[in-house]
Amino acid sequence: MNARSNRNKFLITAIALLALLALTIWAAFLNLGPFNTVVALGISGAKMALIFLVFMDIRERGKLVWLALGAGFFWLAIMFALAMSDFMTRGWE
Amino acid sequence: MSDAAIAHAHQFDDATQQRDAATLGMWIFLATEILFFGGLFLGYTVYRIAYPQAFAEASRHTLLVFGGTNTAILLISSAIMAFAVRAAQNQKRMALVIHLFGTTTLGVLFLCIKGFEYSREISEHLLPGNSFHFAQPHATHAELFFYLYFLMTGVHALHVLIGVFLIGFFGINALFTNHLEQQATAIDLLGLYWHFVDIVWVVLFPLIYLIGRNA
Numbered sequence: 001m002n003a004r005s006n007r008n009k010f011l012i013t014a015i016a017l018l019a020l021l022a023l024t025i026w027a028a029f030l031n032l033g034p035f036n037t038v039v040a041l042g043i044s045g046a047k048m049a050l051i052f053l054v055f056m057d058i059r060e061r062g063k064l065v066w067l068a069l070g071a072g073f074f075w076l077a078i079m080f081a082l083a084m085s086d087f088m089t090r091g092w093e
Numbered sequence: 094m095s096d097a098a099i100a101h102a103h104q105f106d107d108a109t110q111q112r113d114a115a116t117l118g119m120w121i122f123l124a125t126e127i128l129f130f131g132g133l134f135l136g137y138t139v140y141r142i143a144y145p146q147a148f149a150e151a152s153r154h155t156l157l158v159f160g161g162t163n164t165a166i167l168l169i170s171s172a173i174m175a176f177a178v179r180a181a182q183n184q185k186r187m188a189l190v191i192h193l194f195g196t197t198t199l200g201v202l203f204l205c206i207k208g209f210e211y212s213r214e215i216s217e218h219l220l221p222g223n224s225f226h227f228a229q230p231h232a233t234h235a236e237l238f239f240y241l242y243f244l245m246t247g248v249h250a251l252h253v254l255i256g257v258f259l260i261g262f263f264g265i266n267a268l269f270t271n272h273l274e275q276q277a278t279a280i281d282l283l284g285l286y287w288h289f290v291d292i293v294w295v296v297l298f299p300l301i302y303l304i305g306r307n308a
Contacts, residue, residue, distance in 0.1 A: 006179050007176070010172050010175045010176060011172070013172065014168065014169060014171075014172035017168040017171075017172075018165055018168060018169075021161065021164050021165060021168065024298075024299055024303065025157070025161055025303065028299070028302075028303035028304075028306040028307065029306050029307050030307060031307045032307075036303075036304070036307065037304070040299035040300075040303055040304075041299065043299070044295050044296050044298070044299055047168075047292075047295045048292050048295055048296065051171060051288050051291060051292050051295070052288075052292070054175070055171050055172070055174070055175045055284070055288045055291075056284075056285055056288045056289075061116070061120070062113065062117075064113075064117050064120075065116065065117060065120045068117060068120040068121045068123075068124050069120055069123070069124060071124055072123065072124030072125070072126075072127035072128060073127060075124075075127075075128055076127055076128060076131040079128070079131060079132070079135060080131075080135055080138070083135055083139070084138070084139075087139050087142070087143075088142070
């Protein structure tokens with residue numbers, strides 16, 4: 001990939017990230033009920049995906065890198081699943 | 094960039110293998126960082142589900158202007174770091190130095206703003222402990238929110254501080270080194286670390302600043 005298209009790619013991504021930031025702040029002031037959290041986390045997820053794909057160039061990395069990153073998120077999911085299955089089934093006072 | 098021109102340590106067959114090993118090492122480190130921050134996010138999730146009103150009340154007392162500005166600063170700094178990584182791969186010394194120092198400057202700015210934000214919150218008695226004071230119905234549970242707030246942003250700020258020092262160090266190094274071609278892998282890995290720190294903040298930002306804003 002040549003230097004110019006790299007530059008455009010990074011600039012467009014930066015602008016998209018800042019637009020998503022503005023969007024998430026705007027959405028936080030709307031009354032969407034429980035969907036406020038869903039929208040906020042969805043926009044965070046979109047920003048995260050952009051950073052992984054463009055800035056960290058995840059598509060160009062080898063399979064081992066995918067495995068390492070996937071393992072991180074997989075164990076995170078295990079931690080959340082086991083912990084929440086405990087806390088969500090208890091009575092809180 | 095021709096890998097053949099780059100020296101490699103004796104335990105590696107060639108420079109490509111050395112680069113791949115270093116890169117994988119950084120990604121494994123980042124995977125452990127996911128779990129490190131994951132524990133904090135898990136604590137946050139448990140208490141937010143348990144005390145939604147207290148968390149909303151407390152979140153309304155965070156300083157959105159500071160947090161929003163800091164988010165923008167980190168996002169822009171990540172883009173500049175991406176340029177630095179490309180400059181290192183193309184062995185463009187001045188571009189590399191400028192982009193590394195640009196990233197460091199924004200990192201320092203982030204920490205300064207965070208410092209002003211902490212000082213405002215401490216003077217408003219929002220730091221958990223004996224002097225904590227929160228004139229709302231759910232003060233005890235709001236203290237939990239602020240405990241998590243200071244812990245999570247504090248640990249994140251420590252990561253930013255480490256990044257600022259490392260990127261600044263590599264910026265000075267890039268200015269004087271006679272072996273710029275040896276720097277590309279290190280700058281790439283440094284970039285991965287910086288982008289990861291950015292990602293943590295991107296997830297942290299709405300959880301801290303944006304709940305209960307519509308009430």
